[in-house]
Amino acid sequence: MSAHSHTHSDLTKNQSLVMDALSSSEGPLSAYTILDQLRDNGMRAPLQVYRALDKLVEYGLVHRLESLNAFVACRHPNCDSNKTIIFMICEACDKVNEITDAALAKNINKIAASEKFALNKSTVELRGLCPACQTD
Amino acid sequence: MSAHSHTHSDLTKNQSLVMDALSSSEGPLSAYTILDQLRDNGMRAPLQVYRALDKLVEYGLVHRLESLNAFVACRHPNCDSNKTIIFMICEACDKVNEITDAALAKNINKIAASEKFALNKSTVELRGLCPACQTD
């Protein structure tokens, strides 16, 4: 099975639990927050959560936010995690908006090429205020 | 004093020690690695290092690499940490190349504006192989 064809029904028990926790959250969750939420479902140790997260990230269903040490469910239809994803993280309400932008992806590839850098993964995380939190 | 006019001579003892450690390193260092290197210079506890790092980052002399939980001395002449900085991190030799790109900065600002996102800070970290490590 390809890394991008996973549906929810393919997931193992722990993966499903973690996926559900992230999907039903408004914002990103840390591994330990997920663990706390799933204590009653048999989740006992951090490693159980991290293992599930590793797989979910590998399948492209979940993204890791490097600047937050947290994880978020992908809400981007047909998301290709190999492409350059832009995360806009609200510092007030913690909600995350995930978008792609062809021009920016192209720009980053061009920059890497011009520096002869063999690009493997791009992290673009923007911090600021989402529209709803700009009360002005 | 403005946040961007700090010279090395303005720094306190601990700030200078940490700055020197980062400046003489080929790649990024974690706070605890810096601590270990400075044990003989009176540095005893993590907080001493983190306090110095906080100031150095504030002054724009040091950048934090979110995807590594590590810090690197700025080697960009006239670096304005308010601008969009692109870090290219080699996954083989751990060296970091720091560049700016006007087109990319403009692109990011445009994306944020189009989403009505009040941009505060941009994190752009590219992982891959530097030219020297592409032996192919």
Place this chain on the structure above:
DNA sequence: CGCAATCTTGTAATGAGATAACATCACCTA
């Protein structure tokens, strides 16, 4: 000078994020 305000430093303890090591279990297949 004397004193207060402020900044920097020192130290211990704790919180938060992530992984190593090892044992066990479920499932598929030869």
Place this chain on the structure above:
DNA sequence: TAGGTGATGTTATCTCATTACAAGATTGCG
């Protein structure tokens, strides 16, 4: 049924970062 593979469970440990409190050092008045 024996063996391989992947998922799980459990403990301990490691790395990264902050809280809380105390003690010096510095500056700027009155």
